[in-house]
Amino acid sequence: MTFTGQSIMHSAEQGAFRALADPTRRQILVHLAQSEMTIGEVCDRFDITRGAVKKHLVILEEGNLISVHPKGRERINRLEPMALKTVADWLEYFSHFWDSKLGNLKSAIESNPKSSKENENG
Amino acid sequence: MTFTGQSIMHSAEQGAFRALADPTRRQILVHLAQSEMTIGEVCDRFDITRGAVKKHLVILEEGNLISVHPKGRERINRLEPMALKTVADWLEYFSHFWDSKLGNLKSAIESNPKSSKENENG
DNA sequence: TTTAAATGATACCAAAAGGTATTATATAGA
């Protein structure tokens, strides 16, 4: 076995992008950023069944966005920020586009505050 | 109408996160970062049908990741980086986690290069 | 004015997603 993790090899960030596509899962990450939690504690913060939450946690784990740590009969879910950094790094590739866009807008405003039509799209 | 865009209101970034979940769509964005393209030119870069590419472009447009500009019988697809920045900003909320993680690792290595077990997870 | 090219629009299909309900298993505590 060359690859650990999912059975089908995706790009390194695919699992994380997939996990982040769902708003409930993103909200779970926000909660886990406050403190690690058992599944039960995560469930308390949503109006869906335990089964649904469990599925979300599995997908987050598959994307390496969280790690799970058994503790007696509980399982502690912990945020794993490095997978988020992987996604941030992918986006970083495009950052010069929005940097330059903001830069152009800034210089246009500075050079002529009353008209900056040359910076509009279309 | 209070909200423009999709009929059901999601968070501002939902459309972008959804669009980014598919690897083909992310690849389209990478291509459009090189230059704007017609649909036909995008199709030339993938082994799927024109219909499938069209659907991906619609989803990218719904997520405001691209804009489409009619030009004669062609339609020019252009990267819209600000929606990517929206996603990057969401991730930024978590950046202190990976910053501190890297920081801890760095200081652990500096103080004792041979053993940094106190920084391992678990 | 035909004709070919670029795109749009639909109908259809299989698989994945997101959810529920139910049953099973492991473990802390009386």
Next chain:
DNA sequence: TCTATATAATACCTTTTGGTATCATTTAAA
């Protein structure tokens, strides 16, 4: 040991997703 609790696993359902094939529409060009 018996019981309640925390979680796991499974079957099932509906909607969404990613894809195809096909037909329609718009427009450039011979």
